[in-house]
Amino acid sequence: MIYDAFLPGVLLLGFGFKMLRPKLKGDFGEQSVSLAIHGMGLPIQNDVTLPGKNGLTQIDHLVLTRSAIVVLETKNYSGSLYDNGRGQGGGWIQRFPSGKQNRLHNPLDQNYGHIKSVGKIVPGVPVTGFVVLAGNARFPNGLPEGVLTIRDLKRKLKEMNQGEGPNPASIQEAWSKLQQADCRDGASHREQMLQVTGGGLKYWIQTSAPWITGVGLAMVLGGIYF
Incomplete structure (x- = not known):
């Protein structure tokens, strides 16, 4: 027998999962990169929030090597990617076999800002960065400079370490300073989310999606009784 809440629960569950899907996909990609680096035995900080040029900035990964602190931006993309350069008017084009295409911001620009933010906190210490492709997307015309697959990243980090x-003491001290600067309190997370989404509906969707999905699942599970 089906309870009255079952159908609304299915609708809520589907809506919530649709809103959550981009985040879940991104989290999966970041976890893949984190596990690869952990497997190398290198120190890593994930999901780091630091003071940036316009408030707070969120960095996917920081990695400590003997020669530099490495700033990583992970992208879990699919399809074929084409690089139109950096800066205003640049970006990436994402194309699928169906003919659909999306215009994406160039993550190299995004990571450049992250590198600058890290450099301001630890001046005088070598800081570099890369964009890591964690999904099955490919660049038919070759990877842009500064973009690596996970396999390439492991090779690069091995060279750097x-x-x-x-x-070196200076790099180790800088690493400790970055750990201390990481803002992990609730107020900082909310501020960073407001900056990323611009507030309004986008902020509501991102912050409410887990709750909506949970409510929908509870209604579905409770909607069938014996």
Whole structure:
């Protein structure tokens, strides 16, 4: 027998999952990169929030190597990607076999800002960065400079971490400073989310999606009784 809440629950569940899907896909990509770096035995900070040029900025990963602190922006894309350059008027084009295409902001520009934010906190310490493709997207015309697959990233980090003994003191101290600067309180998270979404409906969708999905699932599970 089907309870009255079952159908509304299905609708809420579908709506909530649709809103959550981009975040879940992004989280999966970030987790893939994090696990790969953990497997190399390198120190890593995930989902870091630091003071930036216009308030707070969120960084997917920071990695400590012997030669530099590495700033990573992970993208879990599919389809074929084409690079139209950086800056205003640039970006990436994402195309699918169906003919659908999307215009994407160039994540190299985004990560450049992250690198600058990290550099201001730890001046004088080498800081570099890359965009990591964690999905099955491919660049038919070749990867742009500064963009790596997970396999390429592991190779690059291995090169950057060559040497024996402890890390240079300056880099190790900078790493500790970045750990202390990471803003993980609720107010900082809310401020960063408001900056990213611009507030309004987009903010409501991102913050309400888990709650809506949970309510929908509870209604579906409770809607059938024996």
